[in-house]
Amino acid sequence: MSQTNLEYRILKTIKLSADINSCNFSQHNLFAIGTSDKSVSVWEWSEEGYRETFYSPLLNHDYAVTSVVFSPDGLVLATSSTDGITYIVNSKTGTVKGYIVQSIGGGIRESSFSPAPHRLLATVTDEGYIFVWNLETYQIQRYWMGHEASISSLAFSQDCHLLATGDTDGTFKLWLVDNAVSHLFTVDLLSAHVQKDSHDGAMLTV
Numbered sequence: 648m649s650q651t652n653l654e655y656r657i658l659k660t661i662k663l664s665a666d667i668n669s670c671n672f673s674q675h676n677l678f679a680i681g682t683s684d685k686s687v688s689v690w691e692w693s694e695e696g697y698r699e700t701f702y703s704p705l706l707n708h709d710y711a712v713t714s715v716v717f718s719p720d721g722l723v724l725a726t727s728s729t730d731g732i733t734y735i736v737n738s739k740t741g742t743v744k745g746y747i748v749q750s751i752g753g754g755i756r757e758s759s760f761s762p763a764p765h766r767l768l769a770t771v772t773d774e775g776y777i778f779v780w781n782l783e784t785y786q787i788q789r790y791w792m793g794h795e796a797s798i799s800s801l802a803f804s805q806d807c808h809l810l811a812t813g814d815t816d817g818t819f820k821l822w823l824v825d826n827a828v829s830h831l832f833t834v835d836l837l838s839a840h841v842q843k844d845s846h847d848g849a850m851l852t853v
Contacts, residue, residue, distance in 0.1 A: 659697040669714045674721035681712030702741025707734045719763040729754030745785045752776030765807045771798035
């Protein structure tokens with residue numbers, strides 16, 4: 648069937664009072680929306696369609712929410728803000744499990760969980776910094792200055808050995824992030840948006 652013949656229908660329209668900066672689905676029929684008014688709304692599927700969870704909205708942040716992302720198992724939601732704080736939230740109850748604070752690098756632009764069974768979260772910032780966090784201890788595992796411009800996208804490889812980052816001046820970089828960080832290569836593009844890799848880890852789209 649050609650693309651022009653595909654049928655579609657709107658399941659839900661949600662009107663919020665602020666700019667939407669990020670949205671993400673979980674593995675358990677949840678989706679989250681982060682907005683510039685410092686809130687995160689979380690929705691779940693029911694027989695009547697999508698409805699807001701009993702704990703939504705989340706109001707943990709003091710500044711605009713820039714990134715919302717669920718863990719691979721869908722049990723945890725990470726919400727990040729322009730003040731450099733990321734909250735780790737139980738997606739079933741809405742309770743805060745912990746939080747991480749970066750003291751340098753400016754506001755967080757994006758975040759990404761590592762694939763299971765690894766327990767890592769990477770965040771990238773307005774000032775070009777890359778942070779990798781251990782979610783068992785909520786401590787920095789490593790961080791480095793990776794770009795001269797604001798980093799707008801990132802993605803782990805499926806084996807968690809590689810981290811891809813792209814910035815607002817069109818520079819893409821691939822990093823080896825095992826025991827120490829090694830820069831593998833750089834690609835200069837007019838604009839860079841890193842998409843998740845294929846399931847076998849063999850392909851990455853920029």
